[in-house]
Amino acid sequence: MFGLIGHLTNLEHAQAEADKLGYAEYAKEGFEFWCSAPPILVDEFQVTSVTGAIIHGRYIESCFLPEMLSSRRIKTAIRKILNAMALAQKNKIDITALGGFSSIIFEEFNLKENKQVRNVELEFERFTTGNTHTAYVICRQVEEASAKLGIDLSKATVAVCGATGDIGSAVCRWLDQKTDVADLLLIARNRERLQALQSDLGRGKIMALEEALPLADIIVWVASMPRGVEINNEMLKKPCLLIDGGYPKNLGTKFNHPDIYVLNGGIVEHSLDIDWKIMEIVNMDIPARQMFACFAEAMLLEFEQWHTNFSWGRNQITVEKMEKIGQASVKHGFQPLLSF
Ligand code: NDP
Secondary structure (H helix, E strand, C coil), X not given: CEEEEECCCCHHHHHHHCCCCCCHHHHHCCHHHHHHCCCEEEEEEEEECCCXXXXXXXXEECCCCCHHHHCCCHHHHHHHHHHHHHHHHHCCCCEEEECCHHHHHHHHCCHHHCCEECCEECCHHHEECCHHHHHHHHHHHHHHHHHHHCCCHHHCEEEEECCCCHHHHHHHHHHHHHCCCXXXXXXXXXXHHHHHHHHHHCCCEECCHHHHHHHCCEEEECCCCCCCECCCHHHXXXXXXXXXXXXXXXXXXXXXXXXXXXXXXXXXXXXXXXXXXXXXXXXXXXXXXXXXXXXXXHXXXXXXXXXXXXXXXXXXXXXHHHHHHHHHHHHCCEEECCCC
């Protein structure tokens, strides 16, 4: 059995979707209530591969909200993630993906030191961040969407916002090793980590976001921002391809310009329907088929019976592992989302 640990994007979203989670009484409750709410096992479903294999999964809502980080409720955020992991383990789930901010909190606050959650000793090999598959899917989106738009990668400048992160650094490695992309712009706040990445890659220009925006043909957004940034379309090159892999989304702006193309990054579409409710709750366009690539990674590990923390620790993702999970992804019928 595989598991998915997820969360909603903000308090308003959580209140609006509470009844779909099966907890209509949570809808009227405010931030403090959500801070004290325990994790909930919301959904159980099965997924069929195009090979015919069938697996069973469960979704756990952690009741974490990104506002817990911006309002410095760090202990609350940590408790949410550890409790959700303990609940997954108590439910005897073999491999569980830590969606969205769950894995970021795990890494940022070094939760591997917190193995004991009341009477449950967490077995970390039962969890994966799902970031290897997410990075693979984003790179395939860069390659396929640019081809579709007639953007020649060998002449293109690609900016990665969140370049030093787990997903961002993997995307940079892939673009460097597997494509002939002309220029890479590296964006994040911490200068030392940017310099370390630049020296690992042996290329890339470190830039502030405002400097990079007018130069980039393609921008990959994989920064861990609790809220999206507003961007004026005049700052962007035309045409420009924006691939937003953030959850919550990195882009706070909705563009209405014929030469600005925005793609939902890190999303895959399965070839067969899944009878579940969670992707409707997170507003996927085709909820029976589309999902976060990190969730799909848990499914792939279950299909392949690779019960191991395939993606674990920060900045450990290799191009070889991306290729391996990518082959499993294709084999079981998942495709990167390519519709704008
Ligand atoms: P990490 O915490 O590993 O990396 C985050 C990166 O963002 C770092 O480079 C960080 O560097 C940078 N960053 C944070 N804030 C800012 C800012 N204000 N401006 C510029 N850079 C910033 O995160 P992950 O790689 O694990 O995840 C990245 C995003 O992808 C998240 O939004 C996450 O929710 C989403 N995600 C999506 C998945 C999917 O399936 N679609 C799966 C998993 C994650 P610095 O701190 O130095 O600025």
